[in-house]
Amino acid sequence: MLRCGMVMLVLLILLIVLIFISCAVGSAGYSVVEIVKALFSKEDSIIKVTVMYLRLPRIFMAVLVGPALAASGCLLQAVMRNPLADPGTIGVSAGAGTAAITILLIFPNLSMSLPLFAFAGAALACVLIYTLAWKGGIDPVRIILSGVAINSVLGGYNSMLQLLNSDNLSGVLAFMNGSISGVSWGHVRIAAVYTFIGLFFAFMCIRPANALQLGDEMAKNLGIRVNLSRVCLSAVSAFLAAATVSVVGMIGFVGLLVPHIARMLVGSDYKVMLPTSILLSSCVLLAADTIGRTIVPGLEIPVGVVMSVIGGPFFLYMLRKRGKFNAG
Amino acid sequence: MQVNCNHLQVGYGDTVIINDMTITIDKKQITSIIGPNGSGKSTVLKAATRLLNYQKGEVIINGRDIRKYKSKELSRYIGVLAQKHSAPADFRVKELVSYGRMPHLKPLSSFSKEDYEIIDKVMKTTGVWHLRDKSIYECSGGETQRVWIATVLAQDPEILFLDEPTTYLDVAHQLEVMQLVKNLNKNTGVGIVMVLHDLGQALEVSDKIIVIKDGKKYSEGTPEEVITPKMLKEVYNVDADVISIAGREKPVIIYKELA
Numbered sequence: 157m158l159r160c161g162m163v164m165l166v167l168l169i170l171l172i173v174l175i176f177i178s179c180a181v182g183s184a185g186y187s188v189v190e191i192v193k194a195l196f197s198k199e200d201s202i203i204k205v206t207v208m209y210l211r212l213p214r215i216f217m218a219v220l221v222g223p224a225l226a227a228s229g230c231l232l233q234a235v236m237r238n239p240l241a242d243p244g245t246i247g248v249s250a251g252a253g254t255a256a257i258t259i260l261l262i263f264p265n266l267s268m269s270l271p272l273f274a275f276a277g278a279a280l281a282c283v284l285i286y287t288l289a290w291k292g293g294i295d296p297v298r299i300i301l302s303g304v305a306i307n308s309v310l311g312g313y314n315s316m317l318q319l320l321n322s323d324n325l326s327g328v329l330a331f332m333n334g335s336i337s338g339v340s341w342g343h344v345r346i347a348a349v350y351t352f353i354g355l356f357f358a359f360m361c362i363r364p365a366n367a368l369q370l371g372d373e374m375a376k377n378l379g380i381r382v383n384l385s386r387v388c389l390s391a392v393s394a395f396l397a398a399a400t401v402s403v404v405g406m407i408g409f410v411g412l413l414v415p416h417i418a419r420m421l422v423g424s425d426y427k428v429m430l431p432t433s434i435l436l437s438s439c440v441l442l443a444a445d446t447i448g449r450t451i452v453p454g455l456e457i458p459v460g461v462v463m464s465v466i467g468g469p470f471f472l473y474m475l476r477k478r479g480k481f482n483a484g
Numbered sequence: 485m486q487v488n489c490n491h492l493q494v495g496y497g498d499t500v501i502i503n504d505m506t507i508t509i510d511k512k513q514i515t516s517i518i519g520p521n522g523s524g525k526s527t528v529l530k531a532a533t534r535l536l537n538y539q540k541g542e543v544i545i546n547g548r549d550i551r552k553y554k555s556k557e558l559s560r561y562i563g564v565l566a567q568k569h570s571a572p573a574d575f576r577v578k579e580l581v582s583y584g585r586m587p588h589l590k591p592l593s594s595f596s597k598e599d600y601e602i603i604d605k606v607m608k609t610t611g612v613w614h615l616r617d618k619s620i621y622e623c624s625g626g627e628t629q630r631v632w633i634a635t636v637l638a639q640d641p642e643i644l645f646l647d648e649p650t651t652y653l654d655v656a657h658q659l660e661v662m663q664l665v666k667n668l669n670k671n672t673g674v675g676i677v678m679v680l681h682d683l684g685q686a687l688e689v690s691d692k693i694i695v696i697k698d699g700k701k702y703s704e705g706t707p708e709e710v711i712t713p714k715m716l717k718e719v720y721n722v723d724a725d726v727i728s729i730a731g732r733e734k735p736v737i738i739y740k741e742l743a
Contacts, residue, residue: 363589366583367583369570369571369572371566371568373530373566373568373569374565374635376534376535376555377533377535377563377564377565377639378584378587378639379554379555379556379558379559379586379587380555380586419572419574423572423574423575424572424574424575425575425579
């Protein structure tokens with residue numbers, strides 16, 4: 157328990173440091189003293205406008221979106237009893253992608269309501285996969301397999317639409333490579349509402365999630381209704397991921413990477429693993445976004461791209477070091 | 485407390501695995517279910533504990549239909565240790581055992597002083613107290629099995645169901661688990677129902693044995709009544725003698741020499 161407390165304290169400090177760094181760096185660099193002075197002054201200096209309306213909303217977005225994706229991944233890994241499960245497994249990404257591509261390429265006049273359609277697409281794909289996998293109960297392997305099938309069908313449809321409209325893909329590409337550039341406080345408010353509702357329910361799922369880790373028969377023996385728990389956990393997870401995707405597009409790898417690192421740091425008990433994942437994912441996403449907008453001056457690399465490019469090798473490194481990181 | 489299975493039928497689709505099974509299990513006794521591979525022993529155990537649905541018949545626990553129990557309520561009467569179970573390798577022994585208190589927890593509440601006392605007590609009775617701060621990963625096969633028994637014992641059940649609790653263990657650990665089961669029954673009065681492969685063990689520890697062949701009950705009774713050369717021939721198709729040896733309370737099975 158002491159170790160978990162330490163890990164969370166360190167992550168919290170790291171997050172605060174990252175927030176300050178992210179405020180300070182960018183196309184125009186400021187010192188922390190300058191920023192604090194500007195924020196507390198009455199006049200609208202350039203520093204104040206930049207930090208207040210460009211950088212801070214973006215920072216808050218990263219800090220909110222990360223936990224939603226990570227918590228979604230955590231819950232799905234319990235549902236599937238499989239460390240490879242992430243929001244993509246249950247079709248959330250492909251469903252949202254299909255809806256978004258359809259709207260952007262075929263019904264561009266509906267683009268204003270894109271988040272709504274993306275959310276509906278994600279939810280539909282998820283319901284479809286669970287309906288197909290249902291056979292007197294939920295078998296994780298069947299969910300994963302029908303997920304693979306649905307993902308491949310939707311992926312094919314997405315590729316076809318893109319091929320037929322290859323001259324008009326900028327909007328689609330922005331969506332597919334999840335980016336949090338140019339978000340306003342309005343977006344942040346929406347994301348905050350979704351995330352807090354989702355995380356509240358995620359915390360309510362800790363007990364069944366833990367019991368499912370002991371195997372179906374042990375969970376049943378302990379009085380857990382296994383099928384009902386799987387449906388509830390999946391619903392919360394799908395809600396968190398779908399809400400996120402609909403606001404900022406697809407950001408891969410967070411839902412997979414962060415729960416793993418959290419497991420290595422504090423162990424598999426969801427009571428500590430979930431909060432650790434939440435803090436860690438805020439740090440990871442904020443770091444990735446800050447790197448994305450500063451590493452090449454004058455060019456924005458979407459946070460989704462940074463996550464994949466840096467996250468992949470880092471994940472491999474963690475796996476190699478696992479012996480040391482295993483919570484003993 | 486009694487568990488009555490009446491005319492139980494279990495199967496998947498059109499395949500019937502258990503047919504017209506009527507058995508009675510008494511609290512405070514050790515009951516063993518034996519039978520050849522594929523005879524349906526584990527299936528009976530699962531159907532009687534609601535891990536598996538049955539198609540016909542009924543299971544009555546404490547005079548009440550098992551389907552009328554709320555999941556958590558049932559978990560306070562019976563504890564089931566199935567063959568398949570796993571825990572994340574980093575779970576500590578005392579952490580895993582504490583999951584046995586889950587059926588007694590109210591939503592959103594955490595363990596009370598009494599819960600912790602029960603957790604400590606079952607770890608001591610099953611002999612895993614000295615392992616309490618170790619992770620499951622560090623425990624041997626025999627130790628792990630005792631930790632799991634402690635977990636279901638923490639449910640404070642009236643009857644404990646164990647599915648082949650000695651499989652995969654070497655003979656020393658098998659005997660250790662059998663001794664533990666016998667002590668638990670004698671000292672705490674918890675009823676034990678287990679599926680066993682080893683007929684010698686069944687003969688030695690059981691108050692009552694139920695023999696299952698091809699999904700039907702072949703016979704039931706005290707070990708001496710049930711374990712006979714005739715049963716061994718008809719159910720297992722092996723030639724054997726059951727003989728008494730001076731100085732041993734229970735008879736032993738001597739199998740025919742191999743050619």
